[in-house]
Structures are given as C-alpha cells and as structure tokens.
Amino acid sequence: MPSFATLIANPRLFLALGFGSGLSPKAPGTVGTLMAVPLFLLLQQLPLGAYLAALLLATVVGIYLCDYAGKYLGVSDHGAIVWDEFVGFWIAMLFAPHGLMWVFYGFVLFRLFDIWKPWPIGWVDKKVKGGFGVMLDDVLAGLMALLVLQLTAICLPWA
Template sequence: MHKLYMVVALGFGSGCAPFAPGTFGTLAAVVPVLLTAGSPYYVKAIVFFIMLLLGTMSAQYHGEHTGEKDASEVVIDEIAAFYMIFLVFPVSTFTLVAGFILFRIFDITKPYPIKKLEKIDGGVGVMVDDLMAGFYSIICLGVLYYGYIMLFAHR
C-alpha cells in the first residue's frame, strides 16, 4: 500500500517537478479529464469519488509518513479539484484553458476561505482547500463560458 499511496499522492510523478509542482499536477489532471470526456456522467462521478477517497487517504498517509502537513509535491488535491470542474462543464479547448488558468489563480492566491481551509489537519485539509479553489473556478468559468456562448454562439 505504501507505493500506491505515495504514487497517488505525488500525482503519478507530476508532483516531483523541480518547480511549480501544483501547476504540473494540474496539467496531469488533463489526462483523466480527456480520457473520460466522452463517458456518461455517472462514470465521471465515480472517477471523481475515487480521486477524493484515494486522494484523501494518500495525502493523509504522505503526511504521516514524511511528517510534512501539506507538502508541495502532494498534487492529488490539484488533480481531483481540476477534474471536478469537468463534472460541470463540457471538455473543450476553451474550458480546459480557462479552467486551468482560473484554478491556478485561485489555488495560488487562496482567497477567503481557502486559506482558512488549508489549516484543517490531515488528508481532508490537503484536499478541501483545492476543492474550494475548484468551486471558485466553476463559478467564474460559468460566467465566462455562458458569456462566451451568448456573445459568439448566436451570431
């Protein structure tokens, strides 16, 4: 189980990037987004649930094993949170790029209450702040996406 938890926590190696591991973890999240893009919603929901469950357990294990509360190389939280955006929006170049930019902005700047959520202990704390960044991204992407449709799709 040690190897499984560590591989999952480190985003299958994407968290081992020499700089900006969160950004590389978010880039790694594009893979499951694209792989499940044509799947029925229930499949995507199951994948997300597995990411949440395994992610929380892996982040908890990593913290206990290394002694680091929320190590930068743990990126399963970025992967799950970015994936969550595509439970709401269809996959397109626009939603991938805009969702990526928005998510990274919220994950890096941590506006209220994201910074407070970061203080929750254990695997739940590792996951929940990024999920809130994903939620903020969904709200902003909704404005951009539906604004884009209203401006350009009806012409």
C-alpha cells in the first residue's frame, strides 16, 4: 500500500478515503462514518432541495471516486475507501429530527446495517462490483437506517 502522504496527495484518493479517515488501522468504516458527521451537520442546515442535490452529487461523484480508488489500490472495495460510508450516513439522516441524540441513533443504525448487511445489502455487496457496487450497498444500508430512524421518530414523537 502506498504511503499515507502519497494517498492523500491525490485529490481523488483523498476524497475516496474520506479525507484520510479510511486509513485508520482499526474500524476504518466506523471512523469514516464519524468523519461524515460534521459534514452532515453542515448539510442539515440546507433547504431540503439543496440537501437532496448535494446527496445526488455526492453519490454520482462517489461512484467515480470509489471505482478509481479501487483500481488504484487493486481491491474493488478496499477497506480504506469510505466515501460510500459518508453518503450512506447522509442518506440515513435525511429528514432526521435535529439533535445529537438523533445523530448518534442514525450513526448506530447505519453502521449496524452496513456491517450486518441484511438482504439485499449482502447480495449487492457480493454480486455488484466496481464503484457502483461499492456505493450501492451503502446507499441501501442508508435507506434501511433512514426507514428505521423515521419509524422511531413517528412512534416516539416526544423524543
């Protein structure tokens, strides 16, 4: 694996590796998701249309970035590639109520779905390759986390 300095000097790798967070020696996906939280707090301030546009752009660009990084590193879904975690978490937090409790809850839900990979996430993870596959399993994990978070918010309106 190239050095940290070499990897973060390349702008495409710098983004794909979550500003370097994916190079964490332990739990790079979790560290990458943590790095996505401050950016979410900025995104959350946007009007819904702008948030959705940013999410779409991050997803499309992410397909390219993840594909590029996978080819560069020689592993399609290398553990250091965490841009997909950023996007998945941002999807999970779409429509989330404001407050740190909800950020924590969304973080935990997204990580659980991303790690456990229930159907169809696991199927996509195994069958769909390249940048699209790297992004798609996290998009699905984000959508599942979004669903559970929204059901919780509806069932616990006082929280």
